[in-house]
Amino acid sequence: MTALLYALRGAVGAAHVLGDGDLAAWETDWRKRYRGRALAVVRPASTAEVAAVVRLCAAHGTALVPQGGNTGLVGASVPDASGTQVLLSTTRLNRVRAIDTDNLAMTVEAGCVLQAVQQAARDAGLLFPLSLAAEGSCTIGGNLATNAGGTQVLRYGNARELCLGLEVVTAQGEVWDGLGGLRKDNTGYDLRDLFIGSEGTLGVITAATLKLFPLPAATMTALAACASLPRCVALLALARERAGPTLTGFEAMNGFSLALVRRHLPQLRQPLAPAPWTVLLELSDAESAAHARGVLEALLETALERGLVDDAAVAESIEQSRTMWHLREAIPLAQAEEGPNIKHDIALPVSRIAAFCDATDAALARAFPGSRLVNFGHLGDGNLHYNLQAPEGVAPADFLREHEAAVNAVVYDAVVAHGGSISAEHGIGALKRDELARRKPPVALSMMRAIKQALDPQGLLNPGRLL
Amino acid sequence: MTALLYALRGAVGAAHVLGDGDLAAWETDWRKRYRGRALAVVRPASTAEVAAVVRLCAAHGTALVPQGGNTGLVGASVPDASGTQVLLSTTRLNRVRAIDTDNLAMTVEAGCVLQAVQQAARDAGLLFPLSLAAEGSCTIGGNLATNAGGTQVLRYGNARELCLGLEVVTAQGEVWDGLGGLRKDNTGYDLRDLFIGSEGTLGVITAATLKLFPLPAATMTALAACASLPRCVALLALARERAGPTLTGFEAMNGFSLALVRRHLPQLRQPLAPAPWTVLLELSDAESAAHARGVLEALLETALERGLVDDAAVAESIEQSRTMWHLREAIPLAQAEEGPNIKHDIALPVSRIAAFCDATDAALARAFPGSRLVNFGHLGDGNLHYNLQAPEGVAPADFLREHEAAVNAVVYDAVVAHGGSISAEHGIGALKRDELARRKPPVALSMMRAIKQALDPQGLLNPGRLL
Numbered sequence: 048m049t050a051l052l053y054a055l056r057g058a059v060g061a062a063h064v065l066g067d068g069d070l071a072a073w074e075t076d077w078r079k080r081y082r083g084r085a086l087a088v089v090r091p092a093s094t095a096e097v098a099a100v101v102r103l104c105a106a107h108g109t110a111l112v113p114q115g116g117n118t119g120l121v122g123a124s125v126p127d128a129s130g131t132q133v134l135l136s137t138t139r140l141n142r143v144r145a146i147d148t149d150n151l152a153m154t155v156e157a158g159c160v161l162q163a164v165q166q167a168a169r170d171a172g173l174l175f176p177l178s179l180a181a182e183g184s185c186t187i188g189g190n191l192a193t194n195a196g197g198t199q200v201l202r203y204g205n206a207r208e209l210c211l212g213l214e215v216v217t218a219q220g221e222v223w224d225g226l227g228g229l230r231k232d233n234t235g236y237d238l239r240d241l242f243i244g245s246e247g248t249l250g251v252i253t254a255a256t257l258k259l260f261p262l263p264a265a266t267m268t269a270l271a272a273c274a275s276l277p278r279c280v281a282l283l284a285l286a287r288e289r290a291g292p293t294l295t296g297f298e299a300m301n302g303f304s305l306a307l308v309r310r311h312l313p314q315l316r317q318p319l320a321p322a323p324w325t326v327l328l329e330l331s332d333a334e335s336a337a338h339a340r341g342v343l344e345a346l347l348e349t350a351l352e353r354g355l356v357d358d359a360a361v362a363e364s365i366e367q368s369r370t371m372w373h374l375r376e377a378i379p380l381a382q383a384e385e386g387p388n389i390k391h392d393i394a395l396p397v398s399r400i401a402a403f404c405d406a407t408d409a410a411l412a413r414a415f416p417g418s419r420l421v422n423f424g425h426l427g428d429g430n431l432h433y434n435l436q437a438p439e440g441v442a443p444a445d446f447l448r449e450h451e452a453a454v455n456a457v458v459y460d461a462v463v464a465h466g467g468s469i470s471a472e473h474g475i476g477a478l479k480r481d482e483l484a485r486r487k488p489p490v491a492l493s494m495m496r497a498i499k500q501a502l503d504p505q506g507l508l509n510p511g512r513l514l
Numbered sequence: 515m516t517a518l519l520y521a522l523r524g525a526v527g528a529a530h531v532l533g534d535g536d537l538a539a540w541e542t543d544w545r546k547r548y549r550g551r552a553l554a555v556v557r558p559a560s561t562a563e564v565a566a567v568v569r570l571c572a573a574h575g576t577a578l579v580p581q582g583g584n585t586g587l588v589g590a591s592v593p594d595a596s597g598t599q600v601l602l603s604t605t606r607l608n609r610v611r612a613i614d615t616d617n618l619a620m621t622v623e624a625g626c627v628l629q630a631v632q633q634a635a636r637d638a639g640l641l642f643p644l645s646l647a648a649e650g651s652c653t654i655g656g657n658l659a660t661n662a663g664g665t666q667v668l669r670y671g672n673a674r675e676l677c678l679g680l681e682v683v684t685a686q687g688e689v690w691d692g693l694g695g696l697r698k699d700n701t702g703y704d705l706r707d708l709f710i711g712s713e714g715t716l717g718v719i720t721a722a723t724l725k726l727f728p729l730p731a732a733t734m735t736a737l738a739a740c741a742s743l744p745r746c747v748a749l750l751a752l753a754r755e756r757a758g759p760t761l762t763g764f765e766a767m768n769g770f771s772l773a774l775v776r777r778h779l780p781q782l783r784q785p786l787a788p789a790p791w792t793v794l795l796e797l798s799d800a801e802s803a804a805h806a807r808g809v810l811e812a813l814l815e816t817a818l819e820r821g822l823v824d825d826a827a828v829a830e831s832i833e834q835s836r837t838m839w840h841l842r843e844a845i846p847l848a849q850a851e852e853g854p855n856i857k858h859d860i861a862l863p864v865s866r867i868a869a870f871c872d873a874t875d876a877a878l879a880r881a882f883p884g885s886r887l888v889n890f891g892h893l894g895d896g897n898l899h900y901n902l903q904a905p906e907g908v909a910p911a912d913f914l915r916e917h918e919a920a921v922n923a924v925v926y927d928a929v930v931a932h933g934g935s936i937s938a939e940h941g942i943g944a945l946k947r948d949e950l951a952r953r954k955p956p957v958a959l960s961m962m963r964a965i966k967q968a969l970d971p972q973g974l975l976n977p978g979r980l981l
Contacts, residue, residue: 112806113918139636147863147865148865149747149751149752149863149864150863150864150865150866150896151754151864153861165563196698196700200697200698200758204675205698205758207704208671208675217957217961221957222957222959223955223961224955225955225958227863227933227934228665228863228864228865228896228936229862229863229895229896229933229935230860230861230894230895230896231631231662231663231667231672231861231896231935231937231938231939232861232891232935232937232938232939233663233711233935233937233938233939233940233942234935234936234946234950234954235711235950235954235958235959235980236708236709236711236712236716236943236961236962236965236966237661237674237704237707237710237711238702238709238958238961239961241703241707241708241965242700243704243706244703244704245525245703249703250720251552261754261758265756268954280616284616285729286616287618288728288800289800289801290797290800291728291730291759291760291799291800292669292758292759292760292800293758293800297667297902302872322755328812331758332758333755333756333758333759334756334758334809342801350518352552361618367916368643388891393700394618394696394697394698395696396614396619396694396695396696397617397618397695398614398615398616398618398695399617399618422883425698428697428698429617429695429696429697429698430697430698465522466694466696467696468696468698468699468700468701469701470699470700470701471696471698471699471700472698472700472701474700475655475700475701475702479701483701483702483883487701487946488690490679490684490688490689490690490691491692491702491705492702493705493707494684494703494934495702495705497968497969498703498965498968499703500963500968501965501967501968502961502965511703514702
């Protein structure tokens with residue numbers, strides 16, 4: 048056993064330094080695209096233990112990869128293949144430290160599972176609105192390290208906007224206590240937002256103070272069929288005007304997305320007939336279900352009158368509302384059933400989405416005849432999951448092997464040309480690191496490198512990721 | 515004329531390099547606490563000219579102080595007394611570059627006056643919600659460089675939360691184009707939020723893309739009399755629960771604040787009788803005035819029933835609503851009429867405000883008998899303007915000279931003990947630099963210094979401010 052492993056055992060207990068046996072759960076990413084090998088998996092249970100682990104790794108010049116629930120989609124939380132990196136798992140840092148109802152804030156440790164955070168808030172009669180597919184296994188630390196998005200961003204913002212303060216172990220193994228429930232604090236540089244979204248490359252997030260909200264009195268969901276993407280965008284503007292900040296969800300799904308759900312999950316009832324686009328609207332109301340229904344029905348009526356919408360269904364029960372959300376959430380599953388595909392998590396100014404799709408749909412159809420586009424996402428945030436399935440009858444694996452790089456080039460060129468982002472909510476990690484180096488303005492890249500050098504001069508925190 | 519001045523004239527035109535004559539308007543801060551002397555006042559009209567000015571100063575090793583509307587309250591935007599610093603005024607960068615209504619965004623140059631930005635949004639049928647006392651002369655670049663707050667933070671956030679992207683001239687005189695109207699963009703470190711609030715010490719903000727919102731259909735204002743601060747906090751919780759995100763203002767004023775307004779501005783009608791605390795509530799409604807009134811009246815009725823409120827008045831007209839806001843806005847003026855005073859712009863967790871005030875009011879009364887507390891502010895954000903007037907009959911100048919440092923020590927010790935911030939929305943600048951060095955955790959200070967060194971290794975951007 049090396050001196051480092053011996054010291055790590057001393058720091059966190061021998062039972063929590065895993066070096067032998069099957070470490071695949073920590074070494075393989077969720078999408079099974081990255082399989083690394085760790086020197087050891089270390090599972091500290093407190094901030095002081097995290098600090099000790101970081102100091103030991105720094106003293107030995109050993110790189111360290113922080114990992115939460117390991118549900119990331121860009122390979123940022125698994126070690127490389129060298130067998131020399133220590134994987135620091137935060138899952139034992141899982142206490143809810145405090146809930147402050149008067150201040151609408153809670154302080155939780157990094158390894159708390161998102162769903163547990165949501166539940167703890169709800170148990171206190173409050174709402175923590177971050178919500179995404181992996182919520183049953185992702186951790187809040189990972190959500191913050193990657194600035195996660197999800198389905199409530201339109202109203203509540205990304206993980207960044209939901210965080211009031213952080214506790215971080217620096218690359219030097221010092222503890223920065225930046226927790227606290229302040230809504231205003233202009234005392235120096237915004238370190239909090241620098242760590243949020245830094246994917247474990249600047250420090251290890253060990254705890255966070257999160258914003259809470261009053262639970263809405265009622266939530267009301269509807270589906271609307273639109274003939275085109277510009278009509279979806281016009282419906283969004285109308286919904287924002289009429290519902291104001293009570294509009295908490297606005298998801299769009301193209302016809303092929305729901306056709307795949309129909310094919311692979313026929314048990315899910317689809318309230319509306321197939322349409323070029325289907326929009327899911329959600330209102331969260333402080334007053335009552337009746338009030339929410341009134342606002343939603345009136346806005347859909349106006350949308351029908353104006354020809355923005357061809358058909359619409361308002362959920363009559365919580366059960367129906369869940370079914371509508373299931374349709375939206377089932378798309379990735381239906382896609383997987385159809386076969387491997389090429390995913391893009393992109394953002395655009397809402398005003399440029401229709402032009403982007405017009406141009407890019409056509410370019411893909413020309414370059415890859417028969418390829419099929421699964422286009423859905425958080426339209427209210429300008430965030431599309433713009434994914435390509437192989438042509439019917441073509442083996443997906445062959446299609447991906449031959450065309451993935453060329454498909455990415457077409458899509459990302461168009462994204463940049465339309466003022467968009469090549470990573471809206473998934474981050475960069477290993478997957479998009481080279482793409483970022485090519486496409487980010489050199490001035491920004493050189494500032495990012497200067498900051499990395501300033502805060503982690505040894506370059507030991509999650510090396511080879513992001514930068 | 516020195517070589518630098520000659521070169522600056524070449525870069526921006528001789529008419530826009532002011533070296534002789536009365537430069538007091540640029541050299542003296544708004545509160546007249548700092549009077550410096552500039553080598554020259556340089557007024558570039560474009561981003562390229564700003565970059566040229568920064569490069570020239572860097573080449574000559576000359577420090578540079580960026581200035582917008584010069585309305586800051588902490589001495590961050592005036593040169594020191596050495597006569598060696600170049601003052602870079604952004605006021606000629608005053609174009610609205612674009613308004614994108616579908617994307618609810620606008621791109622403006624740093625020197626645009628806040629009121630002009632608000633008006634341009636309103637002309638496009640939209641709302642830019644940042645609002646503060648200096649809005650007629652402060653610039654958006656200054657608002658962002660200091661992360662300004664104001665009266666709408668409860669609903670819309672600080673300047674930080676209202677900014678989607680920045681254009682910045684770096685310390686090396688390069689232009690970082692980080693503009694763009696994206697709601698989601700996880701492509702690397704959050705440079706935007708690092709520059710926001712950095713008070714001109716990391717780069718010069720030259721333009722910004724700002725978030726816009728639909729104009730509310732109606733705004734409704736009320737005043738409520740509360741017998742104690744805990745009742746104000748309970749009223750806030752009730753208002754948040756009932757009005758949800760339509761609650762856009764929640765300002766509290768102690769009895770002495772309004773007594774000073776009564777004394778010095780007797781022409782302002784006060785709808786409610788004097789009370790220990792008076793709260794101003796504002797709702798912004800997407801539906802109608804009638805709906806807003808219904809919600810506001812119902813919530814005040816509940817508050818009366820529960821004994822949180824002893825009396826209340828809902829504005830019956832826009833005129834009455836303006837009068838209510840005038841009362842709140844007149845407090846600083848009434849204070850100035852009463853004589854110089856000691857100001858504190860502090861933030862606390864809302865849940866700690868009552869305990870903080872109990873303890874600190876008493877400590878001040880013990881240490882400075884007869885001193886009079888003007889306590890008012892954005893209670894919904896936990897932000898108090900906690901200001902002390904000299905005892906009646908004592909010359910304010912004498913009181914300040916003798917006691918200001920001791921008063922600050924009492925207040926700031928208590929703020930830190932209650933988990934608060936010594937600068938909620940005004941920033942650090944020159945005024946609170948030493949206080950920050952004493953009170954910020956050393957780990958945070960050393961990260962801030964490392965970042966400053968990384969981005970401005972020559973230390974020429976606004977030296978001696980903030981850090």
